[in-house]
Amino acid sequence: MSINGKAYIVGAFEHPTRKADDKSVAQLHAEVAYGALQDAGLSKDDVDGFFCTGAAPGLGPLNMADYLGLTKLRHLDSTDVGGSSYVLHVGHAAEAIALGLCDIALVTLAGRPRAEAMATGTAPRSWGVNVPDDPFEIPYGRTVANAYAMCAMRHMHEFGTTSEQLAWIKVAASHHAQWNEHAMLRKVVTVEEVVNSPMISDPLHRLDCCVISDGGGALILAKPEIAKSLKRPLVKVKGHGEATKNQNAGYTDLTYSGARWSGPRAFEEAGVTPKDIQYASIYDSFTITVLMQLEDLGFCEKGQGGKFVSDGNLISGVGKLPFNTDGGGLCNNHPANRGGMTKVIEAVRQLRGEAHPKVQVPGCTLALAHGTGGLLGTRHGSATVILERE
Amino acid sequence: MATPASNRQLPAIQVDPTNKPYFDAAREGRLLIGLCKDTGKHFWYPRGCSPFTLSNNVELVEAKGTGVIYTYTVMRTKEPYCVAYVELDEGVRVFTNIVDCDLDSLKIGQKVKVVFKPTQGDAPPATMFTPA
Numbered sequence: 001m002s003i004n005g006k007a008y009i010v011g012a013f014e015h016p017t018r019k020a021d022d023k024s025v026a027q028l029h030a031e032v033a034y035g036a037l038q039d040a041g042l043s044k045d046d047v048d049g050f051f052c053t054g055a056a057p058g059l060g061p062l063n064m065a066d067y068l069g070l071t072k073l074r075h076l077d078s079t080d081v082g083g084s085s086y087v088l089h090v091g092h093a094a095e096a097i098a099l100g101l102c103d104i105a106l107v108t109l110a111g112r113p114r115a116e117a118m119a120t121g122t123a124p125r126s127w128g129v130n131v132p133d134d135p136f137e138i139p140y141g142r143t144v145a146n147a148y149a150m151c152a153m154r155h156m157h158e159f160g161t162t163s164e165q166l167a168w169i170k171v172a173a174s175h176h177a178q179w180n181e182h183a184m185l186r187k188v189v190t191v192e193e194v195v196n197s198p199m200i201s202d203p204l205h206r207l208d209c210c211v212i213s214d215g216g217g218a219l220i221l222a223k224p225e226i227a228k229s230l231k232r233p234l235v236k237v238k239g240h241g242e243a244t245k246n247q248n249a250g251y252t253d254l255t256y257s258g259a260r261w262s263g264p265r266a267f268e269e270a271g272v273t274p275k276d277i278q279y280a281s282i283y284d285s286f287t288i289t290v291l292m293q294l295e296d297l298g299f300c301e302k303g304q305g306g307k308f309v310s311d312g313n314l315i316s317g318v319g320k321l322p323f324n325t326d327g328g329g330l331c332n333n334h335p336a337n338r339g340g341m342t343k344v345i346e347a348v349r350q351l352r353g354e355a356h357p358k359v360q361v362p363g364c365t366l367a368l369a370h371g372t373g374g375l376l377g378t379r380h381g382s383a384t385v386i387l388e389r390e
Numbered sequence: 391m392a393t394p395a396s397n398r399q400l401p402a403i404q405v406d407p408t409n410k411p412y413f414d415a416a417r418e419g420r421l422l423i424g425l426c427k428d429t430g431k432h433f434w435y436p437r438g439c440s441p442f443t444l445s446n447n448v449e450l451v452e453a454k455g456t457g458v459i460y461t462y463t464v465m466r467t468k469e470p471y472c473v474a475y476v477e478l479d480e481g482v483r484v485f486t487n488i489v490d491c492d493l494d495s496l497k498i499g500q501k502v503k504v505v506f507k508p509t510q511g512d513a514p515p516a517t518m519f520t521p522a
Contacts, residue, residue, distance in 0.1 A: 124401075132408075135406075136435040138401065140486055141398075141465060142473065142485065146473040147473075152463075153498070154460070154461035157461070157498045201465050202463045204463075247434070249442060250432065250434030251481070252483050
């Protein structure tokens with residue numbers, strides 16, 4: 001079964017907050033759900049499919065469905081693959097709609113790691129109890145930052161990638177963020193400023209890392225008949241791919257990501273190639289994340305990512321592949337430490353022609369959103385969607 | 391500029407019934423790795439099933455305890471430490487720390503050997519490496 005053309009993204013909402021001292025996580029879920037429903041021109045009793053992750057408070061989707069007053073649900077999905085979940089949920093929601101399991105799906109994300117003063121990237125963290133790899137990794141101080149830094153170190157060793165090339169990714173994000181009034185970091189930075197910022201985990205500097213922010217976002221997907229009855233521009237789900245990558249029984253290879261598998265699956269379903277993509281939302285937990293995913297998605301050859309991202313090639317209006325025109329996780333926000341939601345939302349804005357005029361890609365009809373969730377250096381989820389303006 | 395590896399306090403390792411033999415050997419200063427008896431291939435990390443066949447026809451075998459750094463990074467925290475993957479001579483890549491050295495002198499491909507470092511309380515030691 002193909003999902004190409006079977007579902008549309010009809011509502012999208014990004015919470016404007018970046019520090020939610022005065023709101024609970026559940027309330028943030030409510031506000032993004034309401035915002036996305038308002039955007040679509042629907043109400044909560046129209047929702048019959050609900051998608052969230054382990055970041056939502058409670059047992060799977062149950063407590064949030066209760067809090068939000070969702071009483072018409074006939075399809076649930078709380079697949080949690082970290083920050084890539086919300087890209088994956090677009091695919092799963094389209095599948096569910098295509099199968100008639102639901103007509104209108106709501107996907108929500110919210111969190112407040114900043115208000116809770118969480119050391120997201122630099123404190124060792126387990127994903128739960130009885131995790132079999134924990135005794136072999138947690139005592140060694142595994143953090144988000146060092147798990148990605150080891151990939152960067154190996155990439156530099158194998159392909160000659162430089163810190164200056166990685167810095168170009170942050171520079172491009174900052175060029176976009178300057179136009180986003182909600183972005184945490186709006187100052188345009190230079191390559192020199194990135195490579196001269198404090199070292200966090202060699203070779204990643206502070207400015208190679210994404211921000212820590214509160215907030216969230218929500219999406220509404222609907223079947224074609226409903227989408228066409230609404231007043232918003234039509235954004236069609238054209239293709240989806242998902243994958244996991246792990247340590248391969250100890251024969252781990254840190255030079256590539258799961259995008260190597262999720263990307264081609266999405267492109268095949270959509271019937272398009274990387275050359276056709278006019279705008280790309282690429283998960284940017286760190287600069288190295290972007291570089292490796294661009295290679296693995298086929299935007300350039302493996303090992304050529306450093307060259308590809310240099311000289312402003314990712315800056316809208318300047319380079320060949322405008323990316324993360326909201327400023328991305330590197331400059332705008334990374335709500336609940338999960339960036340997949342905002343990746344999809346900015347792709348929707350671009351396809352609707354509703355991105356900031358300074359970063360809007362003219363005549364944008366084909367966009368990609370891609371997420372990596374978990375740890376690039378150990379085990380991660382990978383999800384790719386391709387969206388089209390109809 | 392040299393950055394001596396810190397002797398940061400290590401958290402207690404949580405032992406479960408399946409990985410207990412690995413940590414019992416670590417207490418004796420021996421490094422064990424998984425062996426799939428269906429395929430004859432080594433695996434990491436130790437577990438009760440073969441990641442190649444999923445059968446439980448596995449055992450722990452002693453490794454030489456030497457290898458090379460596959461990749462590494464230095465966490466520039468108040469107590470700097472090096473996280474690395476060490477490729478053992480047997481072929482598997484082990485998530486670990488490089489210790490007892492100048493953290494600024496490390497290189498990918500560098501030869502290392504195993505050392506065991508105490509963790510909190512009565513918990514078993516952590517398996518780490520130092521330049522050979």
